[in-house]
Amino acid sequence: MSEGCRSSSVDRGEHVRTTNDDQRATNHMERERVPYQKIIFVCVNTREPHETCCAHRGSEAIAASLKARVKALGLSRAVRVSKSGCQDLCAKGPNVMVFPDDVWYHGVTHEDVERIIQDTVRGLQPAASPVPPPV
Numbered sequence: 299m300s301e302g303c304r305s306s307s308v309d310r311g312e313h314v315r316t317t318n319d320d321q322r323a324t325n326h327m328e329r330e331r332v333p334y335q336k337i338i339f340v341c342v343n344t345r346e347p348h349e350t351c352c353a354h355r356g357s358e359a360i361a362a363s364l365k366a367r368v369k370a371l372g373l374s375r376a377v378r379v380s381k382s383g384c385q386d387l388c389a390k391g392p393n394v395m396v397f398p399d400d401v402w403y404h405g406v407t408h409e410d411v412e413r414i415i416q417d418t419v420r421g422l423q424p425a426a427s428p429v430p431p432p433v
């Protein structure tokens with residue numbers, strides 16, 4: 299866009315988007331490293347009552363149990379339990395993904411919470427250890 303065009307638009311009271319505007323528009327975004335060593339994503343997606351979904355199979359309670367266990371172990375700074383939307387395997391739910399382990403658990407029940415926790419804390423950096431024994 300030429301300066302002449304920009305000036306005439308401003309004279310008419312219009313806001314003309316400039317390169318500086320584009321830079322300001324993106325400057326609000328910050329980028330930093332993820333502060334957690336592991337993230338456990340629990341699908342809590344809800345569908346209609348007659349449809350299959352993780353929420354209908356108790357995934358909210360599973361997420362709460364995972365969160366409580368991480369907190370009880372003092373690992374909240376290293377491991378994040380995060381509720382997610384649909385993971386696109388509804389029929390196999392409740393579904394839980396763990397990153398960066400690239401592990402995906404299906405058909406999770408309360409009895410599986412401790413196994414997921416033990417699998418997840420394995421390999422944490424020493425600052426997040428010691429790894430407590432299973433309950």
Ligand code: FES
Pocket residue numbers: 341342343344350351352353383384385386387388389391392393
């Ligand atoms: S509702 Fe959980 S995977 Fe679709």
